[in-house]
Amino acid sequence: MKTLLKKALYQFKSYPIPSSYNLQLGYIFHTEMVFNDKMFKDLLHFCSEFKAITGTQPICTVMSGVSPKVADGMRQHKCEDKKLADRYHELGGFATLGYHGHFYLNPALFKRKEAEIRSNNFSKQNLKEQFTRDLEWFSSHNLPHNGLYAAGWWFMNQHLLAMLIEAGFAYDFSFSKHIHFRNQFSHKLMLENELRAGEPFEITIPGQGSIKEIQNLTGSPSTPHFQDFTRNLLHILDPSQPRVTGVINSHDYDLDLKNTLLLFRNLEKLSNVSFFDANQLLDKRLNLSYKPVSLSSTLFEGPSLT
Numbered sequence: 001m002k003t004l005l006k007k008a009l010y011q012f013k014s015y016p017i018p019s020s021y022n023l024q025l026g027y028i029f030h031t032e033m034v035f036n037d038k039m040f041k042d043l044l045h046f047c048s049e050f051k052a053i054t055g056t057q058p059i060c061t062v063m064s065g066v067s068p069k070v071a072d073g074m075r076q077h078k079c080e081d082k083k084l085a086d087r088y089h090e091l092g093g094f095a096t097l098g099y100h101g102h103f104y105l106n107p108a109l110f111k112r113k114e115a116e117i118r119s120n121n122f123s124k125q126n127l128k129e130q131f132t133r134d135l136e137w138f139s140s141h142n143l144p145h146n147g148l149y150a151a152g153w154w155f156m157n158q159h160l161l162a163m164l165i166e167a168g169f170a171y172d173f174s175f176s177k178h179i180h181f182r183n184q185f186s187h188k189l190m191l192e193n194e195l196r197a198g199e200p201f202e203i204t205i206p207g208q209g210s211i212k213e214i215q216n217l218t219g220s221p222s223t224p225h226f227q228d229f230t231r232n233l234l235h236i237l238d239p240s241q242p243r244v245t246g247v248i249n250s251h252d253y254d255l256d257l258k259n260t261l262l263l264f265r266n267l268e269k270l271s272n273v274s275f276f277d278a279n280q281l282l283d284k285r286l287n288l289s290y291k292p293v294s295l296s297s298t299l300f301e302g303p304s305l306t
């Protein structure tokens with residue numbers, strides 16, 4: 001019924017992307033369940049089909065095997081540490097790997113919602129410990145994160161940015177103009193710096209370094225209607241930022257394989273849409289200008305959060 005209504009609606013209003021916009025799109029996975037045979041198979045299939053359509057490969061930001069949620073899934077699926085790492089290595093042949101971080105106030109209580117670090121409920125110590133353990137897991141399995149990061153639960157703040165910069169991360173995909181894909185910190189930073197949808201920016205922490213930001217535009221579709229995607233996108237686009245560079249995301253576990261590939265087949269037909277991947281960012285083939293954003297040192301002052 002909903003499908004029929006939508007079909008009727010889109011016959012009257014088709015939500016085309018105006019030709020004044022020039023879209024450069026990438027795809028990013030928040031990759032969490034590679035221990036699941038079926039999901040892993042679908043993920044590899046998607047990545048190779050995506051490349052056949054767009055000529056580019058997706059980014060798969062993956063979680064470490066010591067992240068409590070992943071470790072729990074590995075136990076249930078009888079997936080040893082080495083098997084998970086081997087699968088990530090295999091995935092690296094189809095996608096550019098990055099790091100997807102999820103942090104907890106108490107990792108032992110990872111099944112409880114209130115333990116999830118999402119916005120203001122964080123401690124620097126927990127962040128640092130889990131961040132360090134995750135990166136150690138990657139390096140112990142010789143897995144590159146390629147300096148790419150995407151935030152779990154869209155958790156972002158000044159302390160996490162400082163850790164990413166210190167660890168040498170070059171690109172982050174955790175900011176968005178879309179209400180579903182942000183937290184209070186990232187939303188406020190984008191408003192205060194008048195950042196528009198699809199505008200690349202570079203965050204500098206004076207005296208420490210910087211990280212480049214490519215925005216997450218929106219999520220991938222779960223319907224076959226192209227207009228569901230364009231309607232969502234048009235909500236956030238700003239005519240004063242006609243060059244739009246950004247990624248579209250899904251998890252591996254909620255990927256709608258068929259409809260997402262259909263979306264890219266439709267996008268590929270449009271003359272004002274092109275595709276990029278992480279390699280073009282990393283080797284600077286993609287010639288982007290980044291709006292400078294500086295984090296005030298006052299953000300790091302105040303009551304000590306341990």
Ligand SMILES: [Zn+2]
Nearest residue numbers: 030032152153
């Ligand atoms: Zn996640």
